Amino acid sequence: ILGLKEERLKTNTTLPMEELYSPPHYSVIGQQKCGTSTLWNQLIQNPVIRWAGPSKELFFWNVDLPKTTLCDNHIESYLLQVAIQREKFNRTDVLMGDWSTTYFSCLCCPLTLKMLNPKMKIIVVLRDPVQRALSRFLEQKRNERFPLHKEVKNHTFATFVDQEVDEMDACVERASAFKNQLSNSAVPVGWGGGMSLGQWMEAQCFARRNIIGWSAYDVFLENYLAHFPPGQVLVLYTNELAENPLSAIRKTESFLGAPEFNYDPNRLSMVFNSRACYHWKCAKKANEIKAVDDSEPVTNRTAPFLQAVSRLTTFFKPRMQRMFKWADEGRIADVPPAWRSTYA
Ligand SMILES: Nc1ncnc2c1ncn2[C@@H]1O[C@H](COP(=O)(O)OS(=O)(=O)O)[C@@H](OP(=O)(O)O)[C@H]1O
Numbered sequence: 001i002l003g004l005k006e007e008r009l010k011t012n013t014t015l016p017m018e019e020l021y022s023p024p025h026y027s028v029i030g031q032q033k034c035g036t037s038t039l040w041n042q043l044i045q046n047p048v049i050r051w052a053g054p055s056k057e058l059f060f061w062n063v064d065l066p067k068t069t070l071c072d073n074h075i076e077s078y079l080l081q082v083a084i085q086r087e088k089f090n091r092t093d094v095l096m097g098d099w100s101t102t103y104f105s106c107l108c109c110p111l112t113l114k115m116l117n118p119k120m121k122i123i124v125v126l127r128d129p130v131q132r133a134l135s136r137f138l139e140q141k142r143n144e145r146f147p148l149h150k151e152v153k154n155h156t157f158a159t160f161v162d163q164e165v166d167e168m169d170a171c172v173e174r175a176s177a178f179k180n181q182l183s184n185s186a187v188p189v190g191w192g193g194g195m196s197l198g199q200w201m202e203a204q205c206f207a208r209r210n211i212i213g214w215s216a217y218d219v220f221l222e223n224y225l226a227h228f229p230p231g232q233v234l235v236l237y238t239n240e241l242a243e244n245p246l247s248a249i250r251k252t253e254s255f256l257g258a259p260e261f262n263y264d265p266n267r268l269s270m271v272f273n274s275r276a277c278y279h280w281k282c283a284k285k286a287n288e289i290k291a292v293d294d295s296e297p298v299t300n301r302t303a304p305f306l307q308a309v310s311r312l313t314t315f316f317k318p319r320m321q322r323m324f325k326w327a328d329e330g331r332i333a334d335v336p337p338a339w340r341s342t343y344a
Helices: 036-043 075-089 109-116 129-142 157-181 197-207 217-227 238-243 245-256 286-294 303-328 337-342
Strands: 026-030 049-051 095-099 121-126 233-237
Touching (some): 026 036, 026 109, 036 121, 036 245, 049 075, 109 217, 121 217, 121 238, 121 245, 129 303, 157 197, 157 303, 197 217, 217 233, 217 303, 233 238, 233 245, 238 245
Parallel strands (some): 026 095, 026 121, 121 233
C-alpha cells in the first residue's frame, strides 16, 4: 500500500508544521471506472490543485478488495503523505486532495474522512451503472495480474452477471430479516450515523462485490450524504466529462474554491485510463477507444450479453430511482437525462 511507505520530510522546511501537516481539503472518492483518471489528469494542470501520494491514488483507508477497509489506519503516516507534497511545492496555500476511488464504496470511510476534516469537500464521479460494471469486468478479465482476474477469467459478462445478481439478491434477502431495524427516515443515514444493522448488512452485499455491487451508487452516496452537508458533496457525471470537459472542470474548481486555470485544449479532448490503454496517465482520443471496442468479442451484442444488460438494468432500477429523488430534492446535481429513461 503506497500510503504506508515510511518516508520523512526531506528538508528543514520553514513552513509552519501545523499547516504542513493539516489534513486534505478535498477527496475524490470515486466511483472506480467512472472517469476519475481523466478528471485528475485535467485538474492537476491547475497549480493550486494538488494531491497526496506519489501517483494518483493513495488507497490509504480502503483497497479494492473485500475485507481491506483500513478506517483506523495510522493517521500520522497519512498526514505525512500530505505534508510531503506540500513541502515539495514549498507552499501551504495549495488545495491538497486524496484521490482514492476506493473510498466511495467503503462504508466506514465517510466517518473517517469527516473525523479527519469536517469541512472536507467530497467529489464523486458517476457513470451509467451498467457501463461501469462492464468497464470493470473487462479491465479485470483482460489483465492477468489485476486483483479480480481470477474471479472473472472463466466467465463471460453474461454468466458473471447471473452469478453476481443471484448472490446479491440472496444477500439482500438475508439482510431483510433485520428489516424491523430499518429506519424510514427521509434523511440519509450513514455508517456510524443512524444506519441500522439491517441497512449495514444490505450495504455490505454491494460493498463486497467490486465489479457489479459498486454500481449500486445510492447505497454509498447515501452514506456520504448522511455525514456531509449537500454543499460539501459535488456529484459529477462521466458524460459531462465527455461532452463538455471544461464545464465539468470549472464546476470542480468553483466547488473547491480554486482559481480558474487555462487548460490545454488538446489535453481536454483526451480520455485517460480507458479500455484502449489501462494506465492512470495513458491518454487516448474517443475514436481510438471505439476502434478497440469494435474488435472486442465480449461487447459484441450477442443475445446473452443483451440479456445480462437487461437484467442489470432491472436490478439497478430501484436504486437509480433513489438517486433521481435526491436529484429532485436538490441533494445532488441532476442526473443525465438518459438515466431517467433507461431506469424509469
Ligand atoms: N471523458 C470521458 N468520456 C467517456 N468515458 C470516459 C471519459 N473519461 C474516462 N472515461 C472512462 O472511464 C473509465 C476509466 O475510469 P477511471 O479513470 O475512474 O478508472 S479507475 O477507477 O481509475 O481505474 C474508462 O472506461 P472504459 O474505457 O470502459 O474502461 C474510460 O474510458
